[in-house]
Amino acid sequence: MFSSERLKGIDVFVCVADFGSFTAAAEKMNLTASAVSKSIARLEKRLGARLFQRTTRRLSLTEAGGAFYRTCTGVLADLEEAERCLQAEHIEPRGRVRIDLPGAFGRSQVLPVLLPVLQAHPLLIPHISFSEGLVDPIKEGADIVVRIGGAEAWPPSMGHRVLAREWHTLCASPAYLANHGTPLLEADLDQHRCIAYGWVDGRISPWNVADERGPVRHRQVMPQLVVGNGEGLMMAALAGCGIAQFPSWLIQQPLQQGALVEVLPQLATEGAAISVAWVKRREALPKVRVVLDALMAGLS
Structure with a gap:
């Protein structure tokens, strides 16, 4: 069961990292500098890691803090986009969607499936890259990955489906x-x-x-x-x-x-199997869902 405790302090942490200062983050969030400092201290204690390197002249992210920041900004961006979609009168796929494809197969087989979908949804901002071998979608910031072979190697955080052979x-x-x-x-x-x-x-x-x-x-x-x-x-x-x-x-x-x-x-x-994989926590986003549906229909 997901605990809401994990969300506490994340917005404060991201704000401090963005502004590089407890004071500036406090002003932005309408909090006291003391409240911001205590929130970060509680977060570091819960995580068991130092997130910031503090000196008298400078505040910077540690290596652990940098990795946590990249994950947190992705989660907050997804939440913001999900709220926008729910608030809209019509749930229209919109925003940046990152798709990584194998070179020759991606150019000859996948692009002809994707391009009509992208043209039908002008609010989508596709970022299509080409690479070979398995990639870490979380680390690379990819929403959807198509691969030939290696379907059994995806981690539990990824959904995947074999489309053809x-x-x-x-x-x-x-x-x-x-x-x-x-x-x-x-x-x-x-x-x-x-x-x-x-x-x-x-x-x-x-x-x-x-x-x-x-x-x-x-x-x-x-x-x-x-x-x-x-x-x-x-x-x-x-x-x-x-x-x-x-x-x-x-x-x-x-x-x-x-x-x-x-x-x-x-x-x-x-x-080898031809498969599509995606980040599970993003699959309900309209921008991801519309691309997945197109790939599953067009490549199966």
């Missing part, structure tokens, strides 16, 4: 297949030019292929070309440089247009 499939351009033939068996790949995904440290990603003895087997690739970016990998395949393995979402359009052709479809495998 990607598939891994082998593809090549019609021109390459016309010049080198179409492989019919997995063993035929040994006679073909292969394009692999690699990292700057020299590691090469194996291909995931279906195996009659189990769901997935890693096939080591002896590539003639290594590219460390999914979009670059697709460009190489489109140019006829060889056979490469792709996530299904990346090559959907080239396959539909005939610019790429799937080969050895019996080797295709299910890949």
Whole structure:
């Protein structure tokens, strides 16, 4: 059960941090300097940490105080926005909403879902960033995060939902297949030019292929070309440089247009989960809810 005791002194603490002075904060809040000082002392005692570094000439936040300040300002901002929404005649999504997306997937798949929603709600102020790997939404100030893989790693403070799963499939351009033939068996790949995904440290990603003895087997690739970016990998395949393995979402359009052709479809495998995660305490805010609803409908 949440205790209201946790809220006591937070507004005073934030005001002191903003003005850098007990006296200035007291004037702003129409309190005495003594009352402000006692409120901070009680808060520090309850938290078991010093929030301010005090000298005769200067008042500054400690490291613990700085971390607490960032959390408190976020909570107060959410409360203020929730009150504004409840007081409004119509609950219209408004204000800044921070959305973090994986690079290629975010640009090609998520933005087309989000942009019509953002245009329909002109009071929204979206801040869309692109990054890879798991992030700490609380620390980074993100409201909503979309990720491929890692869905099981979100902390209890985050809500999350798996929207879909990607598939891994082998593809090549019609021109390459016309010049080198179409492989019919997995063993035929040994006679073909292969394009692999690699990292700057020299590691090469194996291909995931279906195996009659189990769901997935890693096939080591002896590539003639290594590219460390999914979009670059697709460009190489489109140019006829060889056979490469792709996530299904990346090559959907080239396959539909005939610019790429799937080969050895019996080797295709299910890949990572595509999920959306959000900060639980913000999910009721209209600005967050409208984006979540759009993502869940558009990416599922």
